[in-house]
Amino acid sequence: LKIDEKYLPLYSKGTKPEGFADENEVAFFKQQAIKLIDELVADLGQNLFRNFKPYTTSFNVELTNIGDAVKFITMHEGLHLGYAMALKKVVSK
Numbered sequence: 001l002k003i004d005e006k007y008l009p010l011y012s013k014g015t016k017p018e019g020f021a022d023e024n025e026v027a028f029f030k031q032q033a034i035k036l037i038d039e040l041v042a043d044l045g046q047n048l049f050r051n052f053k054p055y056t057t058s059f060n061v062e063l064t065n066i067g068d069a070v071k072f073i074t075m076h077e078g079l080h081l082g083y084a085m086a087l088k089k090v091v092s093k
Contacts, residue, residue, distance in 0.1 A: 002036055003032060049069075052069070055069075
């Protein structure tokens with residue numbers, strides 16, 4: 001895990017917001033998003049995932065290799081972005 005484990009109980013599956021994120025937390029997660037993408041690219045280049053263990057997501061999508069996992073992450077993050085954009089639209093009206 002490449003992010004502080006203290007965030008897991010706050011952002012894991014099944015959780016809900018308990019308050020608003022302050023500017024520092026938002027800045028931290030923006031920085032982490034870029035940093036972790038760069039680290040993933042470096043890790044892929046070093047073939048660190050050659051022992052990838054197949055995993056079935058809660059959406060019942062089977063990830064059999066790191067390529068599947070990267071594609072799934074992209075789709076999953078897109079879902080989060082779509083929900084955030086829809087919520088922003090509703091709140092701004």
